[in-house]
Amino acid sequence: MENKEQLTPKETSEPESYYFELQASWGLTKHMGGLNATRDLIELCHIDKDSYVLDVGCGVGMTTCYMTKEYGCKVVGIDLSEMMVERSKERAKRKGVGDKVEFRVADAQDLPFKDNLFDAVVSESVNAFMEDKQKAVSEYKRVIKPGGYVGFNEVTWVETPPPELVEYMSRALGGAEFLTYGGWKDLLEGAGLTDIAAGTYKTTAWRQWANEVKQMNPRDYLGAWGKFLSLCFKNPAVRKYIKEISVPPKSVFRIFKYFGYGIYVGRK
Numbered sequence: 001m002e003n004k005e006q007l008t009p010k011e012t013s014e015p016e017s018y019y020f021e022l023q024a025s026w027g028l029t030k031h032m033g034g035l036n037a038t039r040d041l042i043e044l045c046h047i048d049k050d051s052y053v054l055d056v057g058c059g060v061g062m063t064t065c066y067m068t069k070e071y072g073c074k075v076v077g078i079d080l081s082e083m084m085v086e087r088s089k090e091r092a093k094r095k096g097v098g099d100k101v102e103f104r105v106a107d108a109q110d111l112p113f114k115d116n117l118f119d120a121v122v123s124e125s126v127n128a129f130m131e132d133k134q135k136a137v138s139e140y141k142r143v144i145k146p147g148g149y150v151g152f153n154e155v156t157w158v159e160t161p162p163p164e165l166v167e168y169m170s171r172a173l174g175g176a177e178f179l180t181y182g183g184w185k186d187l188l189e190g191a192g193l194t195d196i197a198a199g200t201y202k203t204t205a206w207r208q209w210a211n212e213v214k215q216m217n218p219r220d221y222l223g224a225w226g227k228f229l230s231l232c233f234k235n236p237a238v239r240k241y242i243k244e245i246s247v248p249p250k251s252v253f254r255i256f257k258y259f260g261y262g263i264y265v266g267r268k
């Protein structure tokens with residue numbers, strides 16, 4: 001990487017803790033590949049109107065609501081954060097799907113569901129945050145019926161990253177730890193899933209941004225920015241965090257050469 005200095009954040013207390021707090025407050029969570037990647041994941045998991053689906057780490061409930069609205073399936077969304085679950089419930093109400101979805105606070109590594117319950121478990125940009133990734137994926141397998149699918153979309157290193165980039169991404173993105181294609185695929189195999197379908201996709205900073213905008217309606221998007229600016233204005237700790245994780249625009253474009261996203265699906 002050409003500009004080491006600019007990507008190395010200064011020492012702070014725990015900036016990671018602001019990552020999800022900020023996203024929940026401004027009502028926007030994301031994953032790479034946006035809506036196109038979500039559709040690919042849904043198709044690969046064979047989700048249709050008869051499916052009972054678990055959306056792990058649902059964030060503000062965008063995919064949970066989308067699945068039930070567009071595919072007619074019943075969905076349970078879980079997230080570790082109470083604030084995310086609240087945002088999800090508000091979204092479901094706004095979208096008129098409150099009676100078809102359910103949201104709960106729960107840890108992916110210790111799911112509060114009985115064995116063989118769901119037809120599919122999906123998660124988007126969640127396993128990177130897990131302390132014990134293998135335990136989480138084994139939990140997903142436990143709660144799906146025989147023949148059911150586990151599928152996830154995760155940021156994937158496609159070129160060996162410089163250590164300072166790994167450290168920066170972890171600090172800026174809530175302590176995330178990304179794996180390579182082999183690393184993510186091994187988790188499905190390690191859980192005893194079969195018929196693995198997996199692939200990686202490259203993207204650019206522009207395309208990723210455009211995907212995020214496309215996934216939200218303009219009112220939600222402007223509202224999110226309004227909340228974000230108001231938070232920055234009111235909370236000096238948030239301002240400090242944003243300053244510390246900010247990198248020059250040029251670096252943002254450059255770092256996309258090291259990672260893309262991967263879609264990984266296995267069958268029980």
Ligand SMILES: C[S@@+](CC[C@H](N)C(=O)[O-])C[C@H]1O[C@@H](n2cnc3c(N)ncnc32)[C@H](O)[C@@H]1O
Pocket residue numbers: 020029030031056057058059060062063078079080081084106107108109123124125126129130
């Ligand atoms: C980057 S966001 C992605 C949210 C959503 N899937 C999306 O694509 O918009 C990651 C989410 O995973 C949740 N999360 C992190 N660790 C978790 C865990 N152990 N169990 C459940 N959810 C978790 C976070 O609270 C956050 O809402």
